[in-house]
Amino acid sequence: MTNAPQVQHISVTTSVLPVDHVKITTPKPYAEVKAALESRLGRLDDAIRDLLKKNEIEAVRAALQKAAGEDGLAIHYVGPHGDWLALKGERRKATAYLIGNVLYAVQMTSIDLAAGLYAPLRVVLYENPDGGSTFEYDKPSTQFSQFGQPEIDHVAAILDERLHSVLIKVGTP
Template identity: 45%
Template sequence: MRVARALGAAVLLSAACLAAGAGAMGEKGRSRFTVEHIRETSARPFAEATAAFEARLGRHDPVPAATLAQGAAPAEVRAAIEKMAGPSGFMIFAKQDHGTLLGLVGPRRKVVQYVVGNPLFAVEMTRHDVGAALYAPLRVLVYEPEGGGTCVEYDLPSSLFGRLGDPQVDAVAADLDRKLADLVATSLR
């Protein structure tokens, strides 16, 4: 009887996910998709490239969005979030010095992982498919390769969000492709 109830609940949950727009999943709730990975390199020194990268980013502050739960006016919260964005339209959610961690296993390197995005870009996608929240904000890796210079790597947003198959999400993701490419190109000049 318990197995029948559990199976019935799983069927209902699957039907609810499909009805909510989660899309059809493959066998065992899995699907595969292809991600396009971008790698840009430059002779620009790492310190200069990371400074230029960060100069085009704002800083994310979670407080304004949290005030929505306390009754803040959506227009006021939107305005506060808009002010956080840098010239690129993005802001830093997190910055991890992965290069120092490499010191645990060998020589330290110049490697920084950034988590960048904009809550307003994210909600423009998640309003159409909540699954977009899996990929927003984005990750960008900036490091000094052997021989110097700077390398920047990231997964192309449209290839990540494209898994959802929603034209409205795709339009925002294509804009993110352009914004991220411009941010990286400007930082590496």
């Protein structure tokens, strides 16, 4: 009897997805828009993660609700993309954000774990050539629609409205 290695078969599937890309441009200066967004939205911070590690679930839930605030969204991560351009010799005013609501993400990923690919949402803010600011993001409902789950589609529609609303509010001069 020989111990031949077991060969496992890997399956790869590729799908083409139509995604609505949203671009919001405002004459409001980048620094003002960035400050307004970061002061308006709560943060998913290490204190919340520590509560989760300690399995203090009700405290986690309360902290997540507080972080999401009236807009129902919180900043999970801030990426200083404009600063990274120093590697090419020129810094620019550009920031990428991961924005979302863990409670919404849990609703979706409990149905299909692959929904975690798009939760939290990605948003980029940059100074445009006119001296104003531009937000760009992919509309959540078009990203999550691939899962074909009405419950996920419902939450994604809420995210569409909440994200668009907060970006319009912080961008309004």
